[in-house]
Amino acid sequence: MEQLLKYWQEHNNEYKFEYPEQFDPKWIVMESGWPFFKLSALDNQPWKEMYAEAEALSDKFHVHRDEYGKGWRSLTLHGLNEDTQTLNSYGDRQKTIKELDWTWVAMECPITKKFLTDVWPAEYLNRVRFMLLEPGGYILPHQDRADDEKRLSVCNISLNNPDHCEFVMKDQGRVPFDDNGSAFLMDISNVHSVWNRSNKPRIHMIIHYELGRRIRDFFYVLRQSYYTNRG
Amino acid sequence: MKDWNSITVDRYWEQIKVSNDIAIGILDTRRDIDSEIVSKRSFDMTYFYINRMVKMGLSKYVGSYTTVQEILERAAKENKKYCMVAAQGLLLYRGPSLVTQSLTYAEKNPNFFVVGHIMDKKKQHYLTKGAYPGLHRQYLFVNVAKWIELGKPVFDEMGVFQDRKPILQNYEMSANTMNSNYTPAWIRRAGGTTEYPVTSDGSNWIDIALRNDIVIENLDNDMRDCKVYLYPYIETKKLEEVWYEKDVEKIDQLSNQSQKAWLRKLQYQEYIEKDRVYVFNTETLSAEGVRTGGKTIDHLFTAAAGFKPLAILNANGFSNSTTVHYFDWCESSLNYKKHLIETWDGYDLDKWLLEHDLDYNFSSTYRGNYKQFWDQEVAEHGGSLAFQRLWERYRNLRHEFYVCDIVNESKKLFDEINKYHGTRVMWTTNIWSSEMLHWNVEPEVLEIKWKQFEEQIPDDLVLYGHDYIAVDMNSRVRDGVQLTHPKYNES
Numbered sequence: 001m002e003q004l005l006k007y008w009q010e011h012n013n014e015y016k017f018e019y020p021e022q023f024d025p026k027w028i029v030m031e032s033g034w035p036f037f038k039l040s041a042l043d044n045q046p047w048k049e050m051y052a053e054a055e056a057l058s059d060k061f062h063v064h065r066d067e068y069g070k071g072w073r074s075l076t077l078h079g080l081n082e083d084t085q086t087l088n089s090y091g092d093r094q095k096t097i098k099e100l101d102w103t104w105v106a107m108e109c110p111i112t113k114k115f116l117t118d119v120w121p122a123e124y125l126n127r128v129r130f131m132l133l134e135p136g137g138y139i140l141p142h143q144d145r146a147d148d149e150k151r152l153s154v155c156n157i158s159l160n161n162p163d164h165c166e167f168v169m170k171d172q173g174r175v176p177f178d179d180n181g182s183a184f185l186m187d188i189s190n191v192h193s194v195w196n197r198s199n200k201p202r203i204h205m206i207i208h209y210e211l212g213r214r215i216r217d218f219f220y221v222l223r224q225s226y227y228t229n230r231g
Numbered sequence: 232m233k234d235w236n237s238i239t240v241d242r243y244w245e246q247i248k249v250s251n252d253i254a255i256g257i258l259d260t261r262r263d264i265d266s267e268i269v270s271k272r273s274f275d276m277t278y279f280y281i282n283r284m285v286k287m288g289l290s291k292y293v294g295s296y297t298t299v300q301e302i303l304e305r306a307a308k309e310n311k312k313y314c315m316v317a318a319q320g321l322l323l324y325r326g327p328s329l330v331t332q333s334l335t336y337a338e339k340n341p342n343f344f345v346v347g348h349i350m351d352k353k354k355q356h357y358l359t360k361g362a363y364p365g366l367h368r369q370y371l372f373v374n375v376a377k378w379i380e381l382g383k384p385v386f387d388e389m390g391v392f393q394d395r396k397p398i399l400q401n402y403e404m405s406a407n408t409m410n411s412n413y414t415p416a417w418i419r420r421a422g423g424t425t426e427y428p429v430t431s432d433g434s435n436w437i438d439i440a441l442r443n444d445i446v447i448e449n450l451d452n453d454m455r456d457c458k459v460y461l462y463p464y465i466e467t468k469k470l471e472e473v474w475y476e477k478d479v480e481k482i483d484q485l486s487n488q489s490q491k492a493w494l495r496k497l498q499y500q501e502y503i504e505k506d507r508v509y510v511f512n513t514e515t516l517s518a519e520g521v522r523t524g525g526k527t528i529d530h531l532f533t534a535a536a537g538f539k540p541l542a543i544l545n546a547n548g549f550s551n552s553t554t555v556h557y558f559d560w561c562e563s564s565l566n567y568k569k570h571l572i573e574t575w576d577g578y579d580l581d582k583w584l585l586e587h588d589l590d591y592n593f594s595s596t597y598r599g600n601y602k603q604f605w606d607q608e609v610a611e612h613g614g615s616l617a618f619q620r621l622w623e624r625y626r627n628l629r630h631e632f633y634v635c636d637i638v639n640e641s642k643k644l645f646d647e648i649n650k651y652h653g654t655r656v657m658w659t660t661n662i663w664s665s666e667m668l669h670w671n672v673e674p675e676v677l678e679i680k681w682k683q684f685e686e687q688i689p690d691d692l693v694l695y696g697h698d699y700i701a702v703d704m705n706s707r708v709r710d711g712v713q714l715t716h717p718k719y720n721e722s
Contacts, residue, residue: 093394097395210394210395212395213387213389214388219263220263
C-alpha cells in the first residue's frame with residue numbers, strides 16, 4: 001500500500017494536452033507522445049447497457065494477474081476462450097490469430113457485441129475482455145510494452161468508473177475515465193496502475209484490434225474526437 | 232475552341248455519336264471531409280457536371296453511395312456496359328470528352344477491367360509507406376461485365392496490417408509515368424507474391440486484375456485534362472474560406488495545386504464575367520425548332536448573347552413591327568448590342584470585332600478565333616447573303632434594353648413582359664444552369680428562385696432556354712418535366 005500511496009502522490013495529476021492546429025492522425029497515434037486520447041466521438045454509445053451485460057456475468061470472471069494485483073478479474077468476449085491470456089503466450093501467433101473467435105460471453109452480451117461489430121472502427125478484433133476491479137482492488141504499477149514502442153494502441157473503455165477509482169500513468173497523470181462510460185486509446189508503454197478505492201466494482205472493456213481496411217473509419221472517429229477534445 | 236465554362240447543350244461539340252452505355256455515380260466521401268460546406272458543395276458541383284453529361288444523353292446517373300460496389304451494382308442493374316465512379320469533389324468539366332475517349336479505349340481494349348489513377352506512393356506518402364500500389368478513388372472507369380466476371384470484388388480502402396498482412400501478386404510497372412513520378416502509365420503481372428503490411432485504395436483490384444493477367448492502365452493526359460479533383464478532404468477549412476469569397480491571397484495559400492488552380496480559374500472567371508460579352512452562343516442555334524405555332528413574333532424578350540435571338544426570330548417569323556427586348560445583368564453586353572446594331576452592316580463581323588477588341592471584354596473563347604467562329608455562324612444562318620438580309624431586317628426593328636438579373640430580379644423581367652400583348656417569346660439561354668451561378672449558389676436556393684420565376688411565367692409566353700438543372704424550359708413549364716436535383720442530405 002505504501003508503494004501505491006507514494007505512486008499516487010507523485011503521479012495522480014491532471015494531464016495537459018497541447019493540440020496542434022492541424023489534425024494529423026498519424027502524428028496523434030505515433031508521434032504525439034500523448035499517454036492517452038479520449039475517443040469523444042463514441043460518447044453516446046450504450047455504455048450503461050453494456051455495463052449491465054457485463055455486471056450480470058460478474059460471477060463468471062476469472063482471476064487475472066494476481067501476481068501484481070488484487071481483486072483484478074477478466075472475462076473474454078473475443079479470443080480463444082473466456083479466459084484468454086496475451087496472444088503471444090500461446091506459441092505460434094499466426095496460428096493463434098486464426099483461432100480467435102467470439103466466446104459464449106459475447107452471445108450473452110448482444111449490445112456489447114453489436115458495438116464491437118458495428119461501431120468499433122477496426123476490421124479485425126484480437127482479444128477483447130471485460131476487466132473487473134473489485135472494491136479495494138488494485139493493479140500495481142507495470143508496463144505492457146517497452147519504452148521504445150510508444151504509441152496509442154489498445155482501447156480501454158470504462159463501462160463504469162466510480163469515484164475514488166483511478167487509473168494513473170507514471171509521469172503523465174490520471175486518465176479521466178467517466179463513470180457514465182468513456183473510451184480512451186492508451187499508450188501502454190507508460191507505467192500505469194489502477195486503484196479502486198470505492199465501494200463498487202469497476203468494469204472496463206479492453207479492445208485489442210487490427211485496423212485493416214477500416215483505417216479511414218478509425219481516422220474519422222479520431223478526427224471527430226480531436227476537435228471535440230480540443231474544444 | 233470550346234467554351235467549357237458555360238456549356239449545357241454545346242453547339243461546338245463534334246457530333247458525339249455514342250450510345251448511352253455508361254452509368255455514372257458519385258462516391259460519397261463525406262466521412263473524410265471536415266467541413267459541411269465543402270462536403271455539400273463539392274457533392275453539388277460533382278453532380279452539376281454529371282448533369283450536363285446526362286442532359287446530353289451520354290450517361291445515366293445512378294446515384295450517390297459510400298462504396299464503389301453499390302455504384303457498380305446500380306450500373307449492372309441499369310444494364311450499362313461501363314461505369315464511371317466519380318468521388319464527390321470530382322469536377323468533370325469536360326466530361327463529354329472523357330466519355331468519348333473512354334469508349335474508344337474500351338473498344339480497343341475489350342478485356343479491360345478498370346482505368347484509373349494508378350498510385351504508387353510507397354515512397355512519398357507517409358501513410359502508405361511501403362504500400363502495394365492502388366487506384367485513387369477520385370475516378371474509376373469500370374468495365375461492368377469484367378467486374379462481374381471477376382466476382383464483383385469490393386473496392387478496398389487503404390489498410391494497415393500487423394497480423395493479417397495480405398499476400399498480393401507481384402507486379403511490374405511502366406518506367407514512364409503520368410503527371411507525377413508516383414503515377415505509372417500501366418501495371419501488369421510479375422511472377423510470385425509478396426506479403427504487404429500496408430495497402431492503398433483499390434490494391435485488391437490491382438491484385439485481382441494481375442492474377443487474371445489483366446493490365447491496368449492509367450488515364451492518359453487527354454483524359455486527365457477532362458476533369459479536376461478538388462481533394463475536398465485536404466486543407467478543407469482553407470477551401471471553405473475561399474469557396475464563395477475568392478480572395479486571391481487566400482487562394483494562393485492553398486497548398487494543394489489542384490484546388491489552387493481551380494479556384495484561381497474561378498476567381499478570374501468571376502472577375503471577367505462582370506463585363507463579359509458573348510459575341511457567339513455556346514448553345515445550338517435552332518435545335519428547339521419553331522414554337523409559336525405559325526404566329527410571327529411580336530415581342531422577343533431575350534438575353535443579350537450571340538445571334539441566337541436572330542435565329543429564334545428567323546425560325547418563328549417576325550414582322551417590321553416586332554420589338555426585341557434585351558435583358559442582361561451585364562450592362563456591357565447590352566452596350567455591345569446597341570453598338571453593333573448602330574454600326575455594323577452584317578458583313579465580316581470578325582473585322583468589326585478586331586476593330587473593337589479593346590472596347591469590350593469578349594469571351595476568351597473567341598478572342599483570336601473571330602474569323603473561325605464567324606464563318607461557322609454565317610454557315611449556320613445559310614450563308615453570308617442570307618445572314619446579311621436577316622441582319623438588315625433585324626437591325627431595323629425596335630430594340631429595348633434592360634439591365635436585369637433574372638435570377639434575383641425575376642419580377643422586374645415579368646413586369647416588363649406583362650406590359651405587352653401579342654405573340655411573346657422569351658429566351659433565357661443557360662443563365663439558370665451556368666457554372667458560376669451553381670458554384671456560388673446552392674441548388675436548393677436556386678430551385679426556390681427558379682420556382683418563383685416559373686410561377687410568374689404567363690400562360691401564353693413562348694419559352695426558350697433552360698431551367699436551373701438544364702431542362703428545356705418549355706419541357707418543364709408546358710410539358711411537366713418537373714425534375715429536381717439530388718439532395719446532399721438525402722443521398
